[in-house]
Each structure stands twice: as structure tokens, then as C-alpha cells.
Amino acid sequence: MSAVPTTVSPSREQVIQLLESKGIGPTQQRVRVGELLFACDQHLTADQIIESLRVDGARISKATVYNTLNLFAEHGLVRQINVDSTRACFDSNTRDHYHIHNVDTGELVDVGLPQVRLESLPNLPEGTELAGVDIVIRVRRKG
Amino acid sequence: MSAVPTTVSPSREQVIQLLESKGIGPTQQRVRVGELLFACDQHLTADQIIESLRVDGARISKATVYNTLNLFAEHGLVRQINVDSTRACFDSNTRDHYHIHNVDTGELVDVGLPQVRLESLPNLPEGTELAGVDIVIRVRRKG
DNA sequence: ATGGCTGCAAATAGTTTGCAATGAG
DNA sequence: CTCATTGCAAACTATTTGCAGCCAT
Numbered sequence: 001m002s003a004v005p006t007t008v009s010p011s012r013e014q015v016i017q018l019l020e021s022k023g024i025g026p027t028q029q030r031v032r033v034g035e036l037l038f039a040c041d042q043h044l045t046a047d048q049i050i051e052s053l054r055v056d057g058a059r060i061s062k063a064t065v066y067n068t069l070n071l072f073a074e075h076g077l078v079r080q081i082n083v084d085s086t087r088a089c090f091d092s093n094t095r096d097h098y099h100i101h102n103v104d105t106g107e108l109v110d111v112g113l114p115q116v117r118l119e120s121l122p123n124l125p126e127g128t129e130l131a132g133v134d135i136v137i138r139v140r141r142k143g
Numbered sequence: 144m145s146a147v148p149t150t151v152s153p154s155r156e157q158v159i160q161l162l163e164s165k166g167i168g169p170t171q172q173r174v175r176v177g178e179l180l181f182a183c184d185q186h187l188t189a190d191q192i193i194e195s196l197r198v199d200g201a202r203i204s205k206a207t208v209y210n211t212l213n214l215f216a217e218h219g220l221v222r223q224i225n226v227d228s229t230r231a232c233f234d235s236n237t238r239d240h241y242h243i244h245n246v247d248t249g250e251l252v253d254v255g256l257p258q259v260r261l262e263s264l265p266n267l268p269e270g271t272e273l274a275g276v277d278i279v280i281r282v283r284r285k286g
Numbered sequence: 287a288t289g290g291c292t293g294c295a296a297a298t299a300g301t302t303t304g305c306a307a308t309g310a311g
Numbered sequence: 312c313t314c315a316t317t318g319c320a321a322a323c324t325a326t327t328t329g330c331a332g333c334c335a336t
Contacts, residue, residue, distance in 0.1 A: 027315085028317095029317075046301080059318090060318090061318040061319070062301085063317075063319075066300095066301060082225045085223070086299075086300075086325095086326085087299085100265065100267065116263065117262040118260070118261060119261065119262045121258075122259055122280070123258075125252065127284065127285050128285055130280070131282055133281065134279040137276050138273070138274040138276065138277065139267050139268065139273055139274055141270065141272075170290090170334095171291095171292095189326080205293090206293065207292055210327095228300095229300095229301085230324085230326095231325080
């Protein structure tokens with residue numbers, strides 16, 4: 001679901017349909033991860049997802065969360081972000097956008113396309129095609 | 144030094160001066176790392192540095208390589224790049240530039256400033272100032 | 287002599303993997 | 312019943328840390 005209206009949280013059925021549309025079996029655990037992640041645009045770590053789901057009463061293992069996240073990423077349902085070298089984030093906003101990263105707090109904020117745009121792209125190496133552009137604007141506490 | 148460029152590889156003395164200018168004690172190991180890293184613009188992982196130095200006959204431990212790289216990074220002598228979530232690269236090109244990352248091969252190529260430029264920057268969060276901008280152009284095998 | 291560095295090895299943390307058990311259709 | 316999926320625990324990998332010994336000053 002590339003553009004979910006930000007106000008509408010997807011129902012269980014919508015998540016199931018989304019997974020099936022990608023050929024992903026809609027198991028209980030995958031649907032739980034989807035419901036959480038696709039509720040709104042957000043960046044979550046694997047640990048945050050596990051904790052959040054368990055607090056919510058879900059029965060899911062660490063391995064399954066990782067398997068699910070990788071599966072989702074392969075199918076373009078989430079985008080993996082490596083801004084902190086010690087942990088990965090999974091971004092449920094798959095529209096074109098970039099990030100502001102506060103290096104002091106670790107906070108990560110989305111920036112929409114109209115606000116940042118590349119003036120030009122370089123020539124790509126022979127035999128390659130564009131897969132995407134990641135832009136991270138690093139900020140620090142002023143002072 | 145594994146790859147001695149024919150042109151302007153910094154001499155041992157130049158590296159020592161550089162380190163001292165940053166208040167970094169020019170120990171044997173740090174100078175070796177500097178000679179390797181500052182020989183030309185390049186991205187190296189910690190393992191590549193250890194291996195290269197040891198092949199070259201240096202006596203240096205993994206811990207010292209990491210300590211040294213972090214020290215260099217703190218003083219702006221290298222830039223840490225987290226493009227691959229499993230390992231960090233250290234870029235000895237500290238001038239303003241961005242990267243093309245081949246996700247199939249892992250290859251990382253520098254792109255100079257004139258070729259890529261941001262049209263605009265977003266408003267930064269209250270109380271923060273710009274620390275830097277990272278741009279990674281991801282490419283894949285065409286087809 | 288002394289204080290900063292270094293090397294070693296153990297610790298840490300995120301992620302992946304092997305495999306038996308489970309469960310949905 | 313059957314096959315995909317899960318959970319657990321162990322494995323793995325990159326990086327950090329604790330600490331005793333070493334080295335240059």
C-alpha cells in the first residue's frame with residue numbers, strides 16, 4: 001500500500017490483502033507486524049517491534065520478526081535504514097522521502113520530497129540502473 | 144604500505160605532522176594506519192586495514208585499529224560510512240562528496256560535488272544545526 | 287619512572303541459522 | 312496429513328571493553 005491516508009489505520013483485512021497481493025502468506029505473526037508497521041509512517045527497530053507486539057499480547061519470536069521484516073523489505077513493503085551503525089530501522093513510509101537524523105538523540109524524522117530535491121544525478125556506472133537515493137541530513141544540538 | 148601511489152602519497156613525516164596538528168599522539172600504529180588511509184581517497188573497512196598492514200609487516204591489533212579509526216573520525220580525519228548494515232567503512236576523502244553504492248557488488252564509488260547537488264535544505268528542527276549531509280545513490284545490475 | 291598505548295581475550299549486541307515442534311488448510 | 316512457518320537456542324560478526332604489560336619520553 002504505497003499511499004495510505006495518514007489518518008486511516010489499516011484493518012486486519014487490509015493488511016492480509018496487502019500481503020497476499022505480494023504473494024506473502026498472511027500468517028498471524030506477519031499480520032501482526034503489518035498492522036503495527038502500516039498503522040502510520042514510522043521507523044521502528046526490530047526490538048521496538050517485538051516489545052510493542054508482546055506488550056500487546058502477541059506471541060512472536062525474535063527470529064520471526066527478523067524473517068518478517070526481511071520478507072517485507074524484499075517486497076518493498078518497508079525500507080531498511082542504516083543510519084545508526086549499531087541497529088537497523090524499518091521505515092513503513094515507502095514513498096519518496098529522505099531523513100533528518102539527530103546524531104545526539106538518535107531521532108529520525110521524515111522529510112518530504114518537495115522540501116529536499118536533488119539538482120542532478122551523476123552518470124551511473126556502466127551496466128547499472130538506479131535503485132534508489134538515500135539522503136540523510138545529519139543535525140546536532142546547536143552550540 | 145600496500146598500494147604506493149606514484150604521485151602524492153604522504154610521507155611518514157607528513158602523517159606525523161597531521162596527527163600532531165590534531166593533538167593526536169603519533170604512535171607507531173597510528174602512523175601506520177594514517178600512511179595507509181591517507182595514501183589516496185579510499186573507503187576501507189577495519190578488517191581491510193588490519194590485513195593490509197599485517198601483510199606489510201606491521202604489528203597491530205584489531206582493538207588498536209578500531210581505537211585509531213574512531214580517534215581519526217572524531218578529529219575529522221576520516222568519515223565513517225554506514226552503507227552496508229553489517230560493516231562500517233572509513234573514507235579518507237573528507238572533502239564534500241557523496242557515494243554511489245552498487246547493492247549487488249557492494250562497490251562504493253565517490254561522486255564529486257559538481258555532479259550532485261541538493262536543490263534546497265528543509266528547515267532543521269529547533270535547536271539543531273547542520274552536521275552534514277549524506278547522499279547515497281543506490282544502483283543495481285541493469286536488467 | 288610514569289603515563290599513555292597496545293594487545294589479548296572476553297564481552298556485547300544485533301542479526302542469522304539449524305532444527306524440531308506447531309498449526310493452518 | 313502436509314508443508315510452510317514458528318520458536319528456541321546456538322552461531323556468527325562487527326565492534327567495544329577490561330586489564331596487564333610495554334614503550335617512549
